[in-house]
Amino acid sequence: METSKVIHAIYNDDDVLMAAVKTVKAKRHHIEEIYTPFPVHGLDKAMGLAPTRIAIAAFMYGCVGLAVATVMMNFIMIEDWPQNIGGKPSFSYLENMPAFVPIMFELTVFFAAHLMVITFYLRSRMWPFKKAENPDTRTTDDHFLMEIPVHGNEKELHDLLSETGAVEINVVDNTH
Amino acid sequence: MEYKISNRLRLTAIILMIVGAIGVCFSFYTSHVTFDEVENMLSNESHHGDGHVEAADHGEKASHSSEASHDTHVIEEAHVESHSDVNAHGGSHDKVDEHTKHINHVMHAMHNRPWSAFYVAAFFFMMISLGVLAFYAIQYVSQSGWSPLVLRVMEGITAYLLPGALIVLLIAVASGSGWLGGHYNIFVWMDPDVVAHDKLIQGKIGWLNIGGFLIRGLIFIGGWSLYRYFARKFSIAQDKANDNKNFKKTFRISAAFLVFFIYTESMMSWDWIMSVDPHWFSTLFGWYVFAGMMVCGVTVIAFVTMYLKSKGLLPQVNDSHLHDLAKFMFAFSIFWTYLWFSQFMLIWYSNIPEEVTYFVTRIEDYKLPFFGMLAMNFIFPLLLLMNSDYKRVPWFIVMAGVVILAGHYIDVFNMIMPATVGDQWSIGIPEIASLLFFTGLFIFIVFTALTKAPLIQTRNPFIKESENFHY
Numbered sequence: 036m037e038t039s040k041v042i043h044a045i046y047n048d049d050d051v052l053m054a055a056v057k058t059v060k061a062k063r064h065h066i067e068e069i070y071t072p073f074p075v076h077g078l079d080k081a082m083g084l085a086p087t088r089i090a091i092a093a094f095m096y097g098c099v100g101l102a103v104a105t106v107m108m109n110f111i112m113i114e115d116w117p118q119n120i121g122g123k124p125s126f127s128y129l130e131n132m133p134a135f136v137p138i139m140f141e142l143t144v145f146f147a148a149h150l151m152v153i154t155f156y157l158r159s160r161m162w163p164f165k166k167a168e169n170p171d172t173r174t175t176d177d178h179f180l181m182e183i184p185v186h187g188n189e190k191e192l193h194d195l196l197s198e199t200g201a202v203e204i205n206v207v208d209n210t211h
Numbered sequence: 212m213e214y215k216i217s218n219r220l221r222l223t224a225i226i227l228m229i230v231g232a233i234g235v236c237f238s239f240y241t242s243h244v245t246f247d248e249v250e251n252m253l254s255n256e257s258h259h260g261d262g263h264v265e266a267a268d269h270g271e272k273a274s275h276s277s278e279a280s281h282d283t284h285v286i287e288e289a290h291v292e293s294h295s296d297v298n299a300h301g302g303s304h305d306k307v308d309e310h311t312k313h314i315n316h317v318m319h320a321m322h323n324r325p326w327s328a329f330y331v332a333a334f335f336f337m338m339i340s341l342g343v344l345a346f347y348a349i350q351y352v353s354q355s356g357w358s359p360l361v362l363r364v365m366e367g368i369t370a371y372l373l374p375g376a377l378i379v380l381l382i383a384v385a386s387g388s389g390w391l392g393g394h395y396n397i398f399v400w401m402d403p404d405v406v407a408h409d410k411l412i413q414g415k416i417g418w419l420n421i422g423g424f425l426i427r428g429l430i431f432i433g434g435w436s437l438y439r440y441f442a443r444k445f446s447i448a449q450d451k452a453n454d455n456k457n458f459k460k461t462f463r464i465s466a467a468f469l470v471f472f473i474y475t476e477s478m479m480s481w482d483w484i485m486s487v488d489p490h491w492f493s494t495l496f497g498w499y500v501f502a503g504m505m506v507c508g509v510t511v512i513a514f515v516t517m518y519l520k521s522k523g524l525l526p527q528v529n530d531s532h533l534h535d536l537a538k539f540m541f542a543f544s545i546f547w548t549y550l551w552f553s554q555f556m557l558i559w560y561s562n563i564p565e566e567v568t569y570f571v572t573r574i575e576d577y578k579l580p581f582f583g584m585l586a587m588n589f590i591f592p593l594l595l596l597m598n599s600d601y602k603r604v605p606w607f608i609v610m611a612g613v614v615i616l617a618g619h620y621i622d623v624f625n626m627i628m629p630a631t632v633g634d635q636w637s638i639g640i641p642e643i644a645s646l647l648f649f650t651g652l653f654i655f656i657v658f659t660a661l662t663k664a665p666l667i668q669t670r671n672p673f674i675k676e677s678e679n680f681h682y
Binding site: 077090094120121122123133134136137 | 552555556559560561562597598599681
C-alpha cells in the first residue's frame, strides 16, 4: 500500500460528520474512506465521489428480465404447449400479451433487483467468507469514522479534525 | 413574497377565454344539423370512397334508442350479419329503416359533440384542482417537511375547484334538461324515453336519476369546498399566529377530508363519468380516475412552481423540490398505468359481453387515441423521467408534463366520447375551443388566487425544513 500512515477521526453524529467532510474537502485533503453505521444522504456528493452507475446497470438488468419473460412465455404458452387463454385460442403472442404482462413486470423487477444487489456487493468487494475491512467495530454501532491518509502533515490534520468536532482521533500505521 | 399577476398573463388568459368562448358558441351553433343535411353529408362521403360502407356498419349501434351506442357488441355483430344478409337479398323495406336509423344516429352524435367536448375540458381542469386538493391534504396529514414552500401554490390551484366543479355539474344537468337547452346529450339515462325501453337502466333508477345526481353533486362539491375554505383560512391565520394551533387544526380537518374525499371521489367518478355508459361498470373506476387526477395535479403544481420561480418569486424553491415533484409525476404515472391495466386485463380476460364492449368500441373506433394515450401516459414519462438527473432539469419536466397533461386529456376524452359521439369523434374546433376556454379560465382564477396571499407560508412549523431541503 502506498499510504503507510492514516488518520482515523471518529464522530458520533451524522450532521457533524457531514459538516466535517465539507471542511476537510474545502481544505483540499483527500478522504480515503468513511465508515458509517447507516447510509448518510448526500455523503457521496460531499466527498466528491463519482456518481454511481448502478442505475444504468439496473436498467439493463430490467431489460434482460423483460426479454427473458417474453421469450419464456412465448415458448411455454405459445410454442411448446399452445394454450387457450381466456377463451381466445389465437396462439399468437401479441394477441395474448395482456395475460403475460404481470409475468413480464415481475421478471423485470426480479432481475433488476437481484442482479443489482449482487452487482453492488461485488463492486464493494464483499462476498461470502470475506474478512471484514472495518477498522473500528464501533462504526457498526453508533460511530462514524473518517479515514485520511497522512503525508507528513499529521499535526495540521489533527488540529483541523479536532476543530470539526471529532470525538477521537487516532493515527494508525498501516505498514505491515 | 407578494405576487402580482402580470398584465401579459392576465391578457393571455382573457384572450384564451374569449377565443375559446367564440369557438364553443360556433361549434354549438353549427352542430344543429337537420336530418336532410346529415343525409346529404353522408351520401357525399360515400361518393368519395368506401366511407359509407364502414359507417353503415356502425349505424347498427343505434338500437332502440336513437342515441349513440350503448348496447353490447354482441348484438351489434348479430345485426351486422343480418344486415348483410338483407343486403344480399335486396330487402328494401328493412334497408330504408336501417338507413333512417343510421342517419338519426349520426345526427345525434353530431348534436352531442360540442356538449361532450365542453364537458370533457371542464372535467379535465376540475380534475386537476381536485387532485391538487387531495395532494395538499396529504402534505398536512403526513406532516411533510419538503413541501411547505409550495403549499401556497397548491392553495392557488385549488381555488379553481369550486367554480370548476360547479361548471361540470351545470353542464351535466343542463345536458339532461330541455329548458337549459340540452337534449340528453351526455347522459342517456337522463332521457325518460331511453329508460322506458331499457330494463337494465330501470334497475338502476334508484341511483341514476337527475334529482339524486344533482344532490349528490352538490354534496361532493360542498364537502370539498368546505375543506378548502377552512384549510385556506387556517393557513393564512397561521402566518400571523404565535403558536401552531392553526396548523394542528388543518392537520385534523385534512385527515377527515381525505376520508370524505376518497368516498366522494369514487362516487363522483361513477356519476360524472362512468354513467355515460349506464350498462357498463368497473369496480376500480374511482381509483383509476383518482390516479389520473393526481398525475395531472402534481404536474400542474410543478408547472406553476417553475413559472413563479422563473419570475424570481420563489427563491427558496430549489432543485430538490422540483426533483420531488417530478418523482411524484413519475410514480403516479406508473400507478395510473397499473390501475388502467388492472381494469383492462380483468375485462379482457373474462371477455363477458356486457363488460368487454367498453374496450371493443374503444379499440375499434378510437384506436389512435386509445393506444396513443397509453404511450403518452406510460411509456413517455417512464423513459423520460426515469433518470434521476433529468428530474431536476426544468425543461425536461415541462416536456414530460405537457405530454402527461395531453395524454390525460385524451384519457378523459376516451372515457366520455365513445358513449356520446361514438365513431363521429374528431379533435376539431369544439374540442380545442373548449380546451382554450377552460385553460384561460383556469389560469385566470389560479393566478388571481395566488395574488391574494404571500407565496410562502411564513410560519408553517416545517418551513425551515423545507427551505433547507436538499437531497
